[in-house]
Amino acid sequence: MRTIEMNRITLFQAFGLLALFTGLVVSPVVHAQVEEATVQVKGLACPFCVSGIEKHIEKVEGVSEVSTNLKRGEFVLSYEPGSAFNLESINEAIVHGGFTPGPATVTATGSIKKQEERFVLEVTDSRSTFWLFEVEVVEGEDDTRDARPQILTEETAAVLEKAVEANQIIRIMGKVHRHKDSSFGLAVEKFEVVEAKEDAE
Numbered sequence: 001m002r003t004i005e006m007n008r009i010t011l012f013q014a015f016g017l018l019a020l021f022t023g024l025v026v027s028p029v030v031h032a033q034v035e036e037a038t039v040q041v042k043g044l045a046c047p048f049c050v051s052g053i054e055k056h057i058e059k060v061e062g063v064s065e066v067s068t069n070l071k072r073g074e075f076v077l078s079y080e081p082g083s084a085f086n087l088e089s090i091n092e093a094i095v096h097g098g099f100t101p102g103p104a105t106v107t108a109t110g111s112i113k114k115q116e117e118r119f120v121l122e123v124t125d126s127r128s129t130f131w132l133f134e135v136e137v138v139e140g141e142d143d144t145r146d147a148r149p150q151i152l153t154e155e156t157a158a159v160l161e162k163a164v165e166a167n168q169i170i171r172i173m174g175k176v177h178r179h180k181d182s183s184f185g186l187a188v189e190k191f192e193v194v195e196a197k198e199d200a201e
Contacts, residue, residue: 033109034062034085034123035171037077040102041094044073053097060089073102085128087178106130106186107173109194112163119152119160121172121186130176130186132160156188169194 041053050068057066057075062083067076077090085108091101108130110123121130134152152160163170174189 033081034079034083034106034128035109036079036107037085037090037176038074038105039077039090039094040072040074040104042073042100042102044070044099049097049099053094053099056093056097057090060086060093062086085123085176085184087176087184104176105173105189106176107171108186109169109171111167112160112170114164119157119164121170128184130172130184131179132172132186132188134188152188156191159191159193163193 044050044053047070050070053075054066054068057063057077060077062079062085063077064080064083065078067078068074069076075094079085085106087104090104094101108121108123108128110121110128112132113120113122119132121132123129132152134156160170162168170191171194172186172188172191175187177185177187179185
């Protein structure tokens, strides 16, 4: 009997040490994905209206959860991993609920690339791409616009350049809009470098 009990204790200790060791050496995996979207809705005032719009938004592909801030007149959407961001589907859901969609803010994690000398956030898991900018270039005296109508400040550009060189993963939050060529523009409001630690040997 003592031998059996000792074997059990030894087995439990072994599992405990294994769990402890595993917890120490395994680092969290950072996924490139659209994490959250916040959409403002004009004229949102009553809880009954909220329930109707939520039902429409919940049917949008990739949306896992919808919460409402009635005071601020906005919906917060959480996304399933690997889901693509579809602004048109969200806006259509709000219109079907009888309201007018306002500005949308997205939080997304991905890698920074350079295309045509401009920075792009690539969210590979969801096949979404966002052109990044901070400053809108206004029309000139001759009513023409710059060849690069949307630019980044030097400080942000320096951080993103480093992210490209180091192949870092970055989380960015900002207002999003659709371009005529169907690509997304993302006005950078906040960003942070997501550092994935290497497994200990």
